[in-house]
Amino acid sequence: GESVGLHLPTLSVQEGDNSIINCAYSNSxxxxxxxxxxxxxxxxxxxxDIRSNMDKRQGxxxxxxxxxTVKHLSLQIAATQPGDSAVYFCAxxxxxxxxxFGKGTRLSVIA
Amino acid sequence: xxxxxxxxxDKVTEMGQEVTMRCQPILGHNTVFWYRQTxxxxxxxxxxxxxxxxxxxxxxxxxxxxxxMPDATLATLKIQPSEPRDSAVYFCAxxxxxxGRExxxxxxxxxxxxx
Numbered sequence: 001g002e003s004v005g006l007h008l009p010t011l012s013v014q015e016g017d018n019s020i021i022n023c024a025y026s027n028s029x030x031x032x033x034x035x036x037x038x039x040x041x042x043x044x045x046x047x048x049d050i051r052s053n054m055d056k057r058q059g060x061x062x063x064x065x066x067x068x069t070v071k072h073l074s075l076q077i078a079a080t081q082p083g084d085s086a087v088y089f090c091a092x093x094x095x096x097x098x099x100x101f102g103k104g105t106r107l108s109v110i111a
Numbered sequence: 112x113x114x115x116x117x118x119x120x121d122k123v124t125e126m127g128q129e130v131t132m133r134c135q136p137i138l139g140h141n142t143v144f145w146y147r148q149t150x151x152x153x154x155x156x157x158x159x160x161x162x163x164x165x166x167x168x169x170x171x172x173x174x175x176x177x178x179x180m181p182d183a184t185l186a187t188l189k190i191q192p193s194e195p196r197d198s199a200v201y202f203c204a205x206x207x208x209x210x211g212r213e214x215x216x217x218x219x220x221x222x223x224x225x226x
Contacts, residue, residue: 034214043115043202043217044154089154098144098167099215101154 010106019077021105023090030092035075039086085109113137115218117203123224129191132221134203143186144204145178193225
């Protein structure tokens with residue numbers, strides 16, 4: 001029979017454009033957030049993190065924005081490249097508890 | 112370039128057989144996590160250790176799964192007996208910290224297929 005799996009949201013962007021991947025987190029008390037990138041056949045790879053006392057943090061070509069009022073996290077990728085094609089996960093944590101991962105968003109870069 | 116290693120990378124076995132997956136965390140890391148990833152459920156936390164002590168294994172089916180850290184350089188996840196529904200990719204991740212703020216670094220995963 002037909003297999004049913006997670007329906008991941010997919011974002012398709014043109015090479016060179018900026019990408020914005022969004023994440024709604026669940027726990028208003030979460031104080032630490034991470035974005036991971038997972039390429040096909042590989043484990044999740046750390047991209048960038050942010051603590052709840054910040055609302056913006058920048059890395060190399062990536063920026064994470066945190067809006068605690070609406071429990072929203074976003075990852076911005078500048079000048080998206082084919083190598084950015086992957087599934088992106090946000091994760092949240094409160095205190096000493098383990099990370100809680102979102103379901104992921106698939107980014108597809110069109111060359 | 113320090114990284115988490117996992118063995119085997121792929122495992123095909125028959126239902127009822129024992130499966131052992133191994134993980135070598137990054138040297139110096141004191142926290143080790145086991146995750147399972149499937150199309151249906153996404154990434155699920157099975158168990159984790161800090162300083163080799165199990166902190167939480169509530170995500171693991173207790174009757175057939177067991178996780179141990181014989182020493183600081185080795186973590187194991189065993190399934191006995193294995194079932195087809197255990198087919199998934201199993202990831203190990205390690206980190207360093209005391210207050211839960213450590214970044215987790217993932218291994219390449221063990222792809223398990225139980226026939």
